[in-house]
Amino acid sequence: MGRVWPFHGGVHPPENKLQSNQSAIVPMPVPKQLVLPLNQHIGAPAKCLIEVGTKVLKGQLIASAQGFVSANLHAPSSGIITAIEERTLPHPSALMDLCIVIDTDGQDQWVDHAGIDPLSVHKGKLLQCIRSAGITGMGGAGFPSAVKLQAKSKINTLIINAAECEPYITADDRLIREYSEQIIAGIQIIRQLLDQPACIIGIEDNKAEAIAILSQALTGIDGIAVAVIPTKYPSGGEKQLIQILTGQQVPHGGIPADLGLVCHNVGTAKAIADAVLLGQPLISRVTTVTGKAAAKAGNYQVLIGTQVSDLMAFAEVDLAATSRLVMGGPMMGFTLTDHQVSVVKSTNCILASSELELAPVADHHACIRCGQCEVVCPAELLPQQLFWFAKAEEFDKAQSHNLADCIECGACAWVCPSQIPLVQYYRFAKGRVKTLHAETQLAEHARLRFETREQRLIDEKLAKEEKRKARAVAAAAAQAAKRAANPDAEDPIAAALARVNQQKQAAATSFTAEPPEDAYKALKTAAAITRTKLKKSSKALTDALASGHEQVESLQTTVDQLTLKADAAKAALSAYETKLGLDPEHEKQLQVTAAKAGAVVRKLEKSLATAEDAAAIEAQIVIAKTAHATANQALETYQHKSTALQQQTQES
Amino acid sequence: MQSLYFAIMVLALLALVFGAILGFAAIRFKVDGDPIVDQIDNLLPQTQCGQCGHPGCRPYAEAIANGEAINHCPPGGESTIKALADLLDVEAIPLDAEHGTEAVRTIAYIREDECIGCTKCIQACPVDAILGAAKQMHTVIVDECTGCDLCVEPCPVDCIDMLPIEVTPASWHWQPPTDIIATSNHAHHAAPQGDVSHG
Numbered sequence: 101m102g103r104v105w106p107f108h109g110g111v112h113p114p115e116n117k118l119q120s121n122q123s124a125i126v127p128m129p130v131p132k133q134l135v136l137p138l139n140q141h142i143g144a145p146a147k148c149l150i151e152v153g154t155k156v157l158k159g160q161l162i163a164s165a166q167g168f169v170s171a172n173l174h175a176p177s178s179g180i181i182t183a184i185e186e187r188t189l190p191h192p193s194a195l196m197d198l199c200i201v202i203d204t205d206g207q208d209q210w211v212d213h214a215g216i217d218p219l220s221v222h223k224g225k226l227l228q229c230i231r232s233a234g235i236t237g238m239g240g241a242g243f244p245s246a247v248k249l250q251a252k253s254k255i256n257t258l259i260i261n262a263a264e265c266e267p268y269i270t271a272d273d274r275l276i277r278e279y280s281e282q283i284i285a286g287i288q289i290i291r292q293l294l295d296q297p298a299c300i301i302g303i304e305d306n307k308a309e310a311i312a313i314l315s316q317a318l319t320g321i322d323g324i325a326v327a328v329i330p331t332k333y334p335s336g337g338e339k340q341l342i343q344i345l346t347g348q349q350v351p352h353g354g355i356p357a358d359l360g361l362v363c364h365n366v367g368t369a370k371a372i373a374d375a376v377l378l379g380q381p382l383i384s385r386v387t388t389v390t391g392k393a394a395a396k397a398g399n400y401q402v403l404i405g406t407q408v409s410d411l412m413a414f415a416e417v418d419l420a421a422t423s424r425l426v427m428g429g430p431m432m433g434f435t436l437t438d439h440q441v442s443v444v445k446s447t448n449c450i451l452a453s454s455e456l457e458l459a460p461v462a463d464h465h466a467c468i469r470c471g472q473c474e475v476v477c478p479a480e481l482l483p484q485q486l487f488w489f490a491k492a493e494e495f496d497k498a499q500s501h502n503l504a505d506c507i508e509c510g511a512c513a514w515v516c517p518s519q520i521p522l523v524q525y526y527r528f529a530k531g532r533v534k535t536l537h538a539e540t541q542l543a544e545h546a547r548l549r550f551e552t553r554e555q556r557l558i559d560e561k562l563a564k565e566e567k568r569k570a571r572a573v574a575a576a577a578a579q580a581a582k583r584a585a586n587p588d589a590e591d592p593i594a595a596a597l598a599r600v601n602q603q604k605q606a607a608a609t610s611f612t613a614e615p616p617e618d619a620y621k622a623l624k625t626a627a628a629i630t631r632t633k634l635k636k637s638s639k640a641l642t643d644a645l646a647s648g649h650e651q652v653e654s655l656q657t658t659v660d661q662l663t664l665k666a667d668a669a670k671a672a673l674s675a676y677e678t679k680l681g682l683d684p685e686h687e688k689q690l691q692v693t694a695a696k697a698g699a700v701v702r703k704l705e706k707s708l709a710t711a712e713d714a715a716a717i718e719a720q721i722v723i724a725k726t727a728h729a730t731a732n733q734a735l736e737t738y739q740h741k742s743t744a745l746q747q748q749t750q751e752s
Numbered sequence: 753m754q755s756l757y758f759a760i761m762v763l764a765l766l767a768l769v770f771g772a773i774l775g776f777a778a779i780r781f782k783v784d785g786d787p788i789v790d791q792i793d794n795l796l797p798q799t800q801c802g803q804c805g806h807p808g809c810r811p812y813a814e815a816i817a818n819g820e821a822i823n824h825c826p827p828g829g830e831s832t833i834k835a836l837a838d839l840l841d842v843e844a845i846p847l848d849a850e851h852g853t854e855a856v857r858t859i860a861y862i863r864e865d866e867c868i869g870c871t872k873c874i875q876a877c878p879v880d881a882i883l884g885a886a887k888q889m890h891t892v893i894v895d896e897c898t899g900c901d902l903c904v905e906p907c908p909v910d911c912i913d914m915l916p917i918e919v920t921p922a923s924w925h926w927q928p929p930t931d932i933i934a935t936s937n938h939a940h941h942a943a944p945q946g947d948v949s950h951g
């Protein structure tokens with residue numbers, strides 16, 4: 101057993117683990133419907149590969165990773181894709197996003213799959229296997245695991261996070277008790293991928309049974325040690341666990357790999373073993389359902405995509421007694437307002453708390469600067485300072501007080517005697533910092549584009565000027581040359597005038613008619629334009645009237661003029677239409693008649709299929725068909741006529 | 753007497769040498785543009801909408817440097833005014849309503865089947881965010897649009913809509929808790945208190 105170091109701060113909330121860790125993991129039966137959000141992980145959403153109506157088998161790939169940081173998605177059971185639509189996400193925003201909906205067929209039929217022997221394949225193949233299984237961190241954050249296994253720097257120590265420090269949650273505890281072999285197999289695969297680093301499994305001392313089972317399973321295995329750490333929240337935070345197990349601190353803005361460390365959750369190790377040894381992708385997980393309102397509190401093996409409402413029904417959660425339904429633990433989780441959301445890859449707990457367990461939304465008081473929050477902050481921040489800055493929206497000051505280092509553990513809010521929802525302030529501040537950053541970048545981009553455009557406009561103007569000058573010089577030179585070559589030619593000005601006259605005459609005789617199609621369109625556009633102008637001026641007039649502006653009179657005249665113009669444009673348009681024989685009204689009528697006749701035919705044909713008096717209906721159909729044909733002919737003749745007219749106009 | 757000439761000569765020489773150094777430094781370390789204008793321009797939202805009465809953000813930045821009030825930019829709103837006040841060490845004043853009010857950011861969308869391809873909106877767009885050609889359908893490159901509203905007015909058939917930007921799960925973030933300072937005497941929590949419990 102390895103040595104452990106202390107970390108700053110931390111709290112000891114009531115553990116409340118006994119409610120759920122006394123019974124074995126119960127597999128939940130396949131629910132009727134599974135809803136799979138395309139983005140269950142950190143990174144780009146997966147790309148949907150199937151269509152509505154497709155039949156899928158358990159374990160079949162239904163959405164593929166897009167880009168490096170992304171994860172595949174597989175069908176958790178066999179069935180039919182009934183929708184790919186927006187559904188509410190298991191997210192504090194309760195926003196909607198694209199989800200694949202599978203109606204299960206109850207067969208739970210596997211797609212062809214087979215495991216591989218990790219010792220007989222090279223690393224690339226092994227990594228590919230883990231990547232294609234769509235495994236993401238099972239501890240809560242949901243970062244694609246394969247990315248973390250591809251560390252560029254040398255990894256000396258692999259840390260397996262089995263601390264499970266958050267109250268109520270016992271999913272990892274039960275997993276270790278029941279699947280220690282698989283977990284160790286998974287750890288060995290990870291070690292193989294990272295060139296056999298030493299491995300430390302960090303586990304809190306409140307899980308005596310799990311520790312015993314794990315130590316038992318590890319006898320005779322070299323390179324993997326169990327480190328029993330004191331129970332203190334949040335020892336399971338990645339940075340805190342690293343500090344406890346190695347005494348090293350991850351630098352600001354750095355990642356554990358900078359120290360030659362990498363951290364994975366026990367659940368992830370189990371998922372990796374399943375993927376490699378059995379060929380099974382990540383399609384289910386262990387989720388704790390607990391709280392006073394859950395009659396059958398315990399751990400459940402749940403298919404990803406199971407609706408929280410189904411899981412609650414199976415665990416006999418009394419909805420009336422549930423004051424708040426929390427996804428995740430009581431310290432870091434978020435309240436679900438909608439029960440029709442899915443269990444996703446990172447859902448480790450559903451907490452159906454009664455009013456006695458989690459106090460209802462409390463009024464909070466002013467900060468009394470007691471400093472308790474500072475004492476417990478595991479990130480060694482100044483929470484009350486951050487709170488003032490976040491509240492005053494002084495985000496740059498918050499940033500310079502290392503807001504980014506806050507792990508949102510909630511320890512500060514838990515001890516705060518004024519019950520200030522501190523973490524929500526930090527989350528708000530972090531969100532604003534992110535948006536502000538994005539906005540600054542957008543602004544910078546816009547400025548560049550603006551400046552480029554200005555420059556372009558100036559360049560264009562200069563270029564035009566240059567060209568004009570060059571042309572003038574060339575023309576003068578040409579004139580001079582001409583005059584030199586032919587000194588007794590007639591006066592050039594007189595010649596030019598004559599040319600212009602000629603052109604004018606030619607133009608007068610050959611009436612250049614626009615093609616009628618274009619003329620028609622032009623008239624239509626003109627009508628639309630005058631209409632818009634009229635609308636705008638009328639609006640200006642109403643505004644002016646409302647604000648008692650002195651320009652009302654001139655605006656009134658403009659509007660009057662525009663009304664006249666708009667009428668004229670409309671009249672011109674309809675005149676043109678009449679001239680061409682294009683009577684839109686008439687054409688529409690003809691179309692309607694034809695369509696009606698067609699409908700009658702179809703209706704009769706339909707009734708023929710079911711009717712007994714076939715002969716009579718057939719006769720009716722013949723009549724209706726003739727009517728339809730006549731109507732169609734009338735329409736056609738009309739259209740012919742108008743085309744002919746248009747051509748005539750063109751020729752004249 | 754000789755020593756007097758000598759002293760004058762030395763001083764004159766020194767003056768020449770330092771003058772040369774200063775002259776050289778003035779050219780070598782010349783500051784391009786006006787740094788304060790750049791700093792102001794960096795704080796403006798770069799929407800380029802002209803609501804401040806200037807043809808773009810940079811001209812307004814220049815005007816501010818010359819003493820114009822800092823509260824003429826509606827897209828920037830209170831936060832920009834605050835930042836400008838900090839930079840220039842002046843009092844932050846409320847937004848001048850004469851130039852407009854702070855509104856949610858919008859993006860232009862062209863109703864494409866109604867567009868007649870007149871290119872008027874392209875000419876109006878300060879950041880070249882509209883794509884199109886004469887008599888062809890036009891469209892807005894959403895990622896480039898600053899929402900300045902300048903293309904709406906010139907459109908002869910009124911087919912451009914300014915629509916607010918949608919919140920996606922990726923762009924969503926927490927809002928600060930509604931601040932209730934009440935005097936109700938809740939017992940200090942005995943059970944763990946979720947951070948969101950105060951929502």
Ligand code: SF4
Nearest residue numbers: 477506507509510512
């Ligand atoms: S939520 Fe942030 S500020 Fe509060 S104790 Fe945890 S790390 Fe510190």
Ligand code: SF4
Nearest residue numbers: 467468470471473516
């Ligand atoms: S614990 Fe609460 S009251 Fe005490 S200093 Fe921190 S924020 Fe203020």
Ligand code: SF4
Nearest residue numbers: 799801802804809825
């Ligand atoms: S009002 Fe518009 S143009 Fe003027 S500074 Fe603000 S964003 Fe820029």
Ligand code: SF4
Nearest residue numbers: 877897898900901903
């Ligand atoms: S598309 Fe319209 S609203 Fe958007 S930046 Fe260009 S002119 Fe402004």
